[in-house]
Amino acid sequence: MNVKIKDVAIRAGVSTTTVSRVLNGEKYVKEELKKRVNDAIEELGYAPSHIARSLVRNKTDLIGVIVPDLTSSFYATILSSIEQTATSNGYNLLVCNINEDIDKELKYLNIFKEMRVEGIIIMHEKINEEIRGFINSLQIPVIFSSVKPMDQSFISVIVDxxxxxxxxxxxxxxxxxxxxxxxxxxxxxxxxxxxxxxxxxxxxxxxxxxxxxxxxxxxxxxxxxxxxxxxxxxxxxxxxxxxxxxxxxxxxxxxxxxxxxxxxxxxxxxxxxxxxxxxxxxxxxxxxxxxxxIHHMGVVTVETLLQLIRGEFEQDEDIILGHRLEVRDSCRQRLM
Structure with a gap:
């Protein structure tokens, strides 16, 4: 049976508003009402819809990520860092691998819009006017990671x-x-x-x-x-x-x-x-x-995007991280 929130409210003898408040962890609900609601949820096997809860809270806890090529060892590594950082901050990712296909990117950006993501991370810079215009029309914070597009209005996390x-x-x-x-x-x-x-x-x-x-x-x-x-x-x-x-x-x-x-x-x-x-x-x-x-770049990307989402990021300049030479075995002094 598809159990709905009103079924929980009827079983618990409370209003649907009270059930919503319990589900969203609001403080000002009596403990006795919380117990009745939680007991009803357990008895009925109710699983709250993420989308429904998002509509109530006006918050989806979703971040959309555009990756140009998941087979690349670089993108696989930075995406792992992004996922770990997002999860530790209570966010989930919608990851889309476009394989350098601009039409596919537009499709995924529309999905991000429909899913009401709170922020977007893009890891390629070949954006055309149509994509640039679409991104700007979303009024959703966007950050570029490891790349810098020609449009200077976007913040990037990059090296020199x-x-x-x-x-x-x-x-x-x-x-x-x-x-x-x-x-x-x-x-x-x-x-x-x-x-x-x-x-x-x-x-x-x-x-x-x-x-x-x-x-x-x-x-x-x-x-x-x-x-x-x-x-x-x-x-x-x-x-x-x-x-x-x-x-x-x-x-x-x-x-x-x-x-x-x-x-x-x-x-x-x-x-x-x-x-x-x-x-x-x-x-x-x-x-x-x-x-x-790479790992730090993923961390900084997510942390900066969350600041943009909260309206706390005040600078309009890119974040430039340091690079370093890692000497291993594939180079040697040229012998004369």
Missing amino acids: DYTAAYDATRYLIELGHERIGFIGGDMRDITSGQNRYVGYCNALRDHGLKIIHERIRFGDYKVKSGYERMGELLRYEQWPTAVFAVSDDMAIGAVNCIIDHGMRVPEDISVMGFDGSQMTELVRPRITSMEQP
Whole structure:
């Protein structure tokens, strides 16, 4: 039988308003009435509807999350941190994996609207005018995590991708490498695409090294594209002695490709990754990486969004977290 709140009220001999107050934990209900209501709930097996309770409280405790690719080790790691932080603060997540599909994103944003989420986290930056307009029309707090869209009205939690890429390239230069290959991301992405590419180029220029376009390739941040782009770099007679890949997954693909070509990492070619995902420790050789504080980024993203929901976040600037070089086994001094 589909037990409703009015059935509980009849069994307990109280009004439906009193039942609602008990369900919502309001203080000013007599203990005797609470007991009668709770006894009736147990007897009837009543399970309160989350949606119904949300309508009464005008609060859903839901956060919508847009993820571009759940197969990425980076996004899987940061999403775990976001989920843990949200749960510890009494919120639940609606996670939508769009696989870079803008039409799918619009569908999910409409679902967020229907479900009356209290806030939205977006982890990609390729938003078009239609999506931007839709988000603004929702009047729901929105925060971007790990990326910065062109629209400056949104708060982002990010690292300084330009400086991080510059530092990664400089480290390879300091190891004595001059032929440094680059496996970049989608250049439509300002954060992980353009900023990391410019950081690489400027580091070379500032250290008196030429930018050789044959040593530059672009992938999609995944292991397969890292493997394929590395294969292209190895076709040239003067293949690079070091490679900087702008994601750990692509760095792993590059390592696999080098080994499959009968060479060694780092003895023949050093490989640098970017992100600091868990995979860097699981593969062999372990990947040296310019790390984003992935777990902390997830925590800060949720905590900042909750401040926006409560109207407590007063600044209008992005939150920029620090990056750091994590030296492991995939890079070494170039032997002359």
